[in-house]
Amino acid sequence: MINEHKSDTFQEQQTIASLVTPLGEGGIGKIIVSGRHALKIVSKIFQGKGVADLSEVASQKLYYGYIQERGQKIDEVIVHIIKQEDSFTGEYVAEINCHGGIHVLMRIHKCLQSMGAVDAPWNSLLGRSLENGRIDFIQKEALQEIVEIQTRLGAKVLLDQYGGALSGALREGLKMLEEIRRGVSGDISPHPSPLAFLNGGGSTSEGNGLFQKNDTFVSTLINLIRGLLETAPFGIALTTPQVLVILGKPNVGKSTLINTILGEERMLVHHEPGTTRDYVSEFISVEGVPFELVDTAGIRDTGDKLEALGVEMTQEQLRRADKVIAVFDNSRPFDKEDEGILDALYAWLILKTSGDTSQKTHARAILPVINKCDLPANLDKSRIGSALQQPLCFLSALNKDGLDGLNKRLVEEFDTVYKPMGPVVFNKRQYQLLAKADMLLKKDKECLCVEHEINKALHVIDELKKIFMMCLEGNESLK
Template sequence: MYLEDTIAAIGTPVGEGGIGIIRVSGPDVPAIARRIVRRVNENGDFVSHRFYYGTVVDPESGDTVDEVMAVLMRAPRSFTREDVLEIQCHGGYLVARRVLDAVLQCGARPAEPGEFTRRAFLNGRIDLVQAEAVIDVIRSKTDVALNLAQHQREGRLSERLKAVQGCLRHSLALVEAFIDFPDDEVDPASRVEIEAKAREASGRIEELLEGFDEGRVLRDGVSVLIAGKPNVGKSSLLNTLLQEKRAIVTSVPGTTRDIIEEVVNVRGLPLRMLDTAGIRETEDVVEQEGVRLTLEKIPQADLILFVLDGSRPFDDDDRMILAALAERRVIVVTNKSDLPVTLRIPGELEGVRAVAISTATGAGIDDLRKAVFETFIHGRAIDSREYVALSQTRHRDALVKARGRIAVFFANLAAGNNLEILAVDLRDALDAVGEVTGETTPDDILELIFQRFCIGK
C-alpha cells in the first residue's frame, strides 16, 4: 500500500438503485474535485464538509457525465484521515462507472479491497479490532450480531484490551526499573505489585476468553441439522420456524430427498437450519442418496434436532439415527404432541434435553427456540448496551498466547529467575495482545484481513 497516492472506488453495490457513491481518498483529492465537479452558482474553493450540487464532467472533453451532489472532507476530519471526496450520482453501474472513470483520468488509481479502511487503520484513526468490526457490521445477520459488531467498531473491546496492556506495562515498568539499577533487589512491596498487576491482566484475558464461544456464534451463526425418520415432521418443523412454507410437506414417506438450508433468527442467534432426508432402510436409489448425504452432514453440524414422532413407538429406524448421533450435541424434539403419546424415550437419551412440540398447533415451538438458544448462549445479557465479547478466532488465539506467556512469567517469578527473563515474558505477552489491536500484527496477517473487505470500503 502506498499512502502517498490517491485511490478511488465505487462504494455502493453493483446494480440499479436510487444513488451511487464514488469515494476518493488521498493528496490529489482537492485538485480532482476542482477539475471534474462543476458546481451550480458556487465560486471559490470547496468548503470542507459541505455538500455541493452540480455536475461531473469528463476531464478531457468537458462533456457532462451526470448530475451529482459532492462533498469534500479535509484531513484529518475524514474516515481515512486524508482528504476525501464523495460524489453521489444516479444509481446504476454504468453511470457510476463513468464517474469513476472521470476520477481515474485525473490520476487516481483503483482502490484495492478494504483499502479505505486500511488507510484509516494505518493513519491511526481506528485500531485493527475496530477495522475488522467494519466488515462484521456489513455482514451482520441479526440485530444482536449487529450490536456486537457496532460495540467493537466503537472501541469497547479495544478498551478492554487496553486495560490488559496497561496492567502488563505497569508490571514491566517495575521490572525494568530494577534491571536499570542492578544493585537494588526487588523489595517485597514491589514484588507484590508486579505480581498483582500481572494477575489482573491474566484475569481480564480469561474473562474475554470465556465470552468467545458466545461471540463467535453470534457473529458467524451455527448450523442446526434436523434429523429423523420419514414423516416425523422435519419439514413441518422447518416451515414452522421459518413461518413460511419452504419445504414440501406430504404424507408420503421420503418426500425430502435433498438437503434444504435456510437461515432462522432465534433471539438474535443466526441459525443455518438444514432440513434433511428421512433416515431409514430403503430400496429407492434416490432416497438412499439423500440418506447418505444426511449421515455425512451430521458430524459437521453444531447441533442436531433429533425429531421423533410421539404418536409412534421408538423403532429400528430411530435407533439407526441414534447410532449416528454419538458424541454429537443433540436436542430431542418429540413432535405431534397433539396426538395420543405412545413413544417411550430410550435409556440412551436420558439426560439429553428434550422438548415436546406440535407443528400442527404450534405448541412447544417457543420452548424449542429457548432450548436451542440456551445451548449456545449461557445466561449473558447479549442484548445489553454493555455487552462486549470476542468474536474472531484470530483474537482468541492471540489472547491464548498472551495468557500462556503470563503463565510462564509466574513460573519464572516463583522460581526466582533473573529479571531479564521476567521482562522478556511480559514483553511477549504484550506483543501477543498487540497482535489483536494491530500494534504487532504481522504484515501477512494484515493482508489477509483487508482482503476480506469489499472494494470501496
C-alpha cells in the same frame, strides 16, 4: 518480497476511487475518492456554483453541483469534502453522492480514473485507515464483518467493537503488563495506575511490596483475558452463523418443524416417508443470534437410489453441523431407525471433539426434540434421554406448541443481554491469540510474582505484550 513491498508502497501513493454501493437498482450511489490528490481530481470533473477548486473549500461540508465530461453533464451530485485531519482514511476524501443507476455510477467512476484516480475495492479504504493510524486491526475487522452481518444485534455489537470496545480492553491489558513489568524490575512508576491500589495495594515504592502488588495486577489481567474469552462463543456466532442441522428418521415431522420455525411454508410436507430427497437451508434469527438452519433427508437404510443420495447428503451436512436438532416421533415406538439416529449423533460427537480442544463441540450441542406431542405417546423417551444425557424438548410442530422452549435451548450458551460498548471477541483469530495468552499465564504466572525469576518473568511479559499487539495490529506483526 522486496518487489511486493515496492508495489504496495507505489499503490499506497495513489489516489483511489472506490464504488461503495453495490451495483444494481437504487436511488443513490456513492463513490469515495481518497488520497493526496483526491480533491484536485474531483475538481476536474465537478461543476458547482461558486466552487472553482474543492481543495480550497471547508472540510466536512456538502457541495451541490454536476459531474461533467468534456462539457457534457453526466449527473447531478452532492459532494462531501473531508480534509485530511478529519477523514476516516487519514487522507483527503471526496464522497460523490449521485443517482444509483449502474450506467451513471460506472461513467463517473471511469471519469475519475481518466483524471488519475486508481480503481480500488471498498475495503482498500479500510486499509488506508489502518495504515494511517485512524483505526486498529480489530476495528478494521469489525467494519468488514458489518457488511455481511445477519442480525440487528450483530450490527450493534460490531459497531461497538469498531468504536473501540474490544481494542480498549486490550489496551487496558497492555497497561497492566507495564505495571507488572515495573513490579518485576523494581521500577517506581511516577504516575501509578489506579489499579495499583486495588485490594489495599498501597504505595508502589515499597521494595518487595512491588511483587505483592503484582499478584493483584496478574489476577486482574487473568480475569480480563478470561472474561474476553467467555464472550467469544456469542461474538463468533454473530459473525459466523452456526450450522443447525435437523436430523431424524423419515416422517418424524422435520419439514413441518422447519416451517414452524421459519413461520411460513417453505418445505414440502407429505405423509409418505422419505419425501425430502435433498437438503434445504435457510437463515433464521433467535434472540438476535443467526443460524443456518438445514433440513435434511431422513437417515435410514433404503434401496431407493434417489433416497440413498439424499441420505448421503444428510451425512455430509451433519459433518459441518455446529448444533443438531434430533427429532423423534412421540406417536411411534422407538425402533432401529431411531437407534440409527443415536448412532449417527454419537459418531458426530466423536468427530467434533477429536480436534482442537478450543473448538470442541460439547454434548449440549445436541437438542433432542420429541415431536407430535399432540398425539398419544408410544415412544420410549427414557432410551433417548439416557443415550444423549440431555433434557428433552417436547413440542407439536403441527400445532406450533413448545417452540419457545426449543428457542431458549438454542441460545442458552450465549449471553444475549448485551450491554452497550461491551468488549466482544468476534472471530477465531482474536480467540486463538487470547487463548494463547491465557495458557501462557496459566503456565507461568507464578514467575511474575516472585523475585528470583526476573529474567523469566520479563520474557513472559514480552510474550504477552506481543500477543496483545498481534490482536491489535493483525497477523502482519508475525513477520
